[in-house]
Amino acid sequence: MKPTIAPFPAARPRRARQSPAIRGLVRENTLTADDLIWPVFVREGTNQEEPVPSMPGVMRRSVDLTVKAAKEAWDLGVPAICIFPYTDPSLKTEDCAEAWNPDNISNRAIRAIKDAVPEMAVMTDVALDPYNINGHDGYVENGEIVNDRTVEALVKMTLAQAEAGADIIGPSDMMDGRIGAMRSALEAEGHQNVMILSYAAKYASACYGPFRDAVGASGALTGDKKTYQMDPANSDEAMRLIERDLNEGADMVMIKPGLPYLDMCRRAKETFGVPTFAYQVSGEYAMIQAAALNGWIDGEKIMLESLLCFKRAGCDGILTYFAPEVAKRLNG
Structure with missing residues (x-):
């Protein structure tokens, strides 16, 4: 689209910015609670809640308190x-x-949430790192993160989550061929309506540190994840991976991290026109919270502005730890 604008003073673009009412009428993008997926951390125990030190305001909760938090959200x-x-x-x-x-x-958390709040969509994570003594998303053999054996394990994990009642499977592992294998298994086992939101372009970012603390994977991790997560320098590769995952049966795609990769969000949406999501990851959240707690920025304004930027970039939805707080603010 080529914009058409008269010369000054016939055109005064500031006319469209003169009041909140006018700005609202011409606003191109809007953030609503419907755009949000809330990532939560679940731990063992009953009536247990503990803060994640590197993510101010984020808790690990036992299943009973996770259900309570889900109802509130x-x-x-x-x-x-x-x-x-x-x-x-x-x-x-x-x-x-x-x-x-x-x-x-x-x-157990999937079943408990679906029992208590059946209308709420429950998404899961599919990767081996929370269960792997090596801290990696796949099996480690002779120092190599192996692909095909890992995919077999991820399929078993997918089916267990679908049986528990998951609505959306979120493969975050970045193994080759896992979407096709998961989709085939879901179809074969009668889970035709379970959706796959593929982390199709997950970059080997330095922004994941607080998350690894939250799931207890930091101490276990040996080496790095650069042989399976994407090089931050690459853009065309992401398009190939997204197209592959869509061809294998993904219903929706994810870009991760979020704000540093808004160009990829825009490119994915314009190229494929499918439901496109981004993950405002733990490092992004922690940076905003740390700066806000130090009084360097207005945390509430930055929170809302950052999420609106995802919508402007073409995202249909955002995974964000701010979700309940944002929904509360949007509801007035």
């Missing part, structure tokens, strides 16, 4: 929640078998 208008487990270190193994245990902490 739903009442605020947040339509979806995403579950991440804080796994007991004693359950982390080389074979990662706890990942597909029907009664692991994630699957």
Whole structure:
């Protein structure tokens, strides 16, 4: 679209900015609670809640308190929640078998939330890192993160989550071929309506540190994840990966991290026209919170502005730890 504008003074663009009412009438993008998915961290125990030190305001909660928090978020208008487990270190193994245990902490949380708030969409995480003694998203053999054996494990994990009642599967592992394998297994086992929101372009970013603290994976991680997560320098590669995942059966795609990769959000939406999401990751959240707590920025304004930027870039929705707070502000 080529903009048409008369010469000054016939055209005075400031006319459209002169009052809140006028600005609202011409606003191109709007942020609502419907755009939000809330990532939460679940731990063992009953009536247990503990803060994540590197993520001010974020808690690890036992299943009962996670259900309570989900109800509160739903009442605020947040339509979806995403579950991440804080796994007991004693359950982390080389074979990662706890990942597909029907009664692991994630699957118990799925069932409890769907029982208490059946209308709320429950999203899960599919990757081995919370269960892997090596801290990696896949199996480690002779120092290599192997692909095909990992995909077999991820399929078992996917089916266990679908059986527990998950609405949306979120593969964050970045293994090759996992979307096709998951989709085939879901179809074969009668889970045709379970959606896949693929982390199709997940970059090997330095922004994930607080998240790894939150799920207890930091101390376990050996090496880095650069052989399977994307090089931050690459853009065309992301388009190839998104197209591959869509061809294999993904319903929606994710860009991760968020704000440093808004160009990828825009490019993905314009190229494929499919539901496109971004994850405002732990490092982004922590930076905003730290600056706000120091009085360097207005935390509330930055929170809302940052999320609106995702919508302007073409995102249909955002995973953000701010979700309940944002919904509360948007509701007045």
